[in-house]
Amino acid sequence: MVTIWLICGDGIICTASGVPFVLTTQYTPSSAICLAFGETHQATTISHDNKDCPVSHVMDLQDACQLGLIARYGNGYDSKYEQNLQLISFRQLLNTANKNLLNQLARAIMLNRWNIDHRFCSRCGVATTAHQHEHVKICPKCRHHAYPRVQPCIIVAITRHNPTTNQPQLLLACHTRHKDSGVYGLIAGFVEAGETLEMATHREVFEEVGLQIDSLSYFGSQSWPYPSNLMVGFVANYAAGEICIEPNEIFDAQFFDIDKLPKIVSAGTISHDLIMHVLNQFSAES
Structure with missing residues (x-):
């Protein structure tokens, strides 16, 4: 099973109780980004043992909607198994989430933004490809490498x-x-x-x-x-x-x-x- 957070800008899809929603799928969508650290990027190698963050990937909300994994309904969102999901900003979670969860959410937001910002090469404009084993977008034409920047x-x-x-x-x-x-x-x-x-x-x-x-x-x-x-x-x-x-x-x-x-x-x-x-x-x- 693949577990995924859904991100839009600085917002995280959450349950009605304000807990970050975890989407579970049988297979990894191509647009999902692994949250693991290091160079293996396997679902079993999340940064550390953190029971508050049972997730392996992050995915942009728009991509999830296009794949039919979640759909807009009224003022919120519904998935196949859970309704009344809401987009809540990172700032709103500061008073309710612990620091470990906040750090992982920050990582998810940053990686999602990096993925969106580097879909095309900043040097020559060609569509980039994702490296299989580390977080880097590679231009197939000029070979420029774009890593997530802090x-x-x-x-x-x-x-x-x-x-x-x-x-x-x-x-x-x-x-x-x-x-x-x-x-x-x-x-x-x-x-x-x-x-x-x-x-x-x-x-x-x-x-x-x-x-x-x-x-x-x-x-x-x-x-x-x-x-x-x-x-x-x-x-x-x-x-x-x-x-x-x-x-x-x-x-x-x-x-x-x-x-x-x-x-x-x-x-x-x-x-x-x-x-x-x-x-x-x-x-x-x-």
């Missing part, structure tokens, strides 16, 4: 003590796209060509809020399928400068006392985890 991004929690009261503080920023909701998060940005993670962190902080930082320490990382990012988290200390926001990206940025934080980003994101890590650190010190 885009590294940094995200950083910047701390200091209030210069007047000596209370511990955390820098939080409200992105322009969140100004209506009033949600605050951390400084983040893409790593550019030729940069180290540390270089990118210093640059992004200076570009977005005009500050200098020091004492970077690694926190952790998160796979983030928007579109295919690896978020790498750091904690840093404020070193110098006055806040001067980049208005095209940041609506507001301030140092907040840790007991007077504004509305922050949702749980399930590395931004939320970093904020909670800083709060716990300060609490342990007091």
